[in-house]
Amino acid sequence: EKAEKLLKIAEPTNWSIQHITAFYDKEGNLKPKEEQGFDVIIGNPPWEVLKPNIDEFFAPFFEAKYVGKKFSTLKKIEKDQYIKELTINSNVKPVWDKYVEDISILSEYFNKSRFFRYQKDVSNKGFSELNLYRLFLEKAQNLLKKDGICGVVIPSNLYSDFNTKRLRELLFKENKIISIFSFDNKNKIFEDVHGQWKFMI
16 A cells, blocks of 8 residues: 555656667667666756755745745744635645655655665664765666766755765766766856855756
C-alpha cells in the first residue's frame, strides 16, 4: 500500500526507457556500464528542505481571501491563528494531512533507497535533513556516464556544512572537479532570494 502511494506521489521516471539512446545501443542491447548514462547534465535544482512548509501550503488560501496581503509576512501567532481557523472551519485539514503524509512517505523512501547512500550524515544513522539540491546532486552522479560532465547552481552549503561531508567525499574522491565558483546574491542575480544567500557553480 505504501509503495503504491509512493508511485503516485513521486511519479518516478524510468530513465533507461525514456532516454533509450543513453542506455541502449542501436541494436537495443544494454550498453556496457561505463557507457551508460548522459554525457552532460545541467541544472538549477530546488534548494528547499523536504518537510511540510506552512507558508507554501497555506499562503494561497490566505492571499485569496485577503487580497494584497502576504501570508509569509504574518507573525507566527497570526499564522497559527489563521491555520487553526481554516482547518477547523473548512475541508482543508484532510488536504493538509495528506500533504504531510506524502512528504513523510517520500522522506522514508529517500532514507532507505540504495540510490541515495551519500545523503546520510557521517554517523550513518540517517538524514540530518533532506535537502533537495543534495538529492539532485547524487541523482546526477548516478545518471552520468563515466566521463560525463555535470554543471549545477547550488547553495554554497555544500562546501561548508558538516552534514554534506559524505556528499563532498563522493564528488571529490569519485569525480574530477573542473571548476568551482562561489558568489553571493547582493546584486540580486536571483530576484526573489535574499541578498546574503551564497551560491556555487
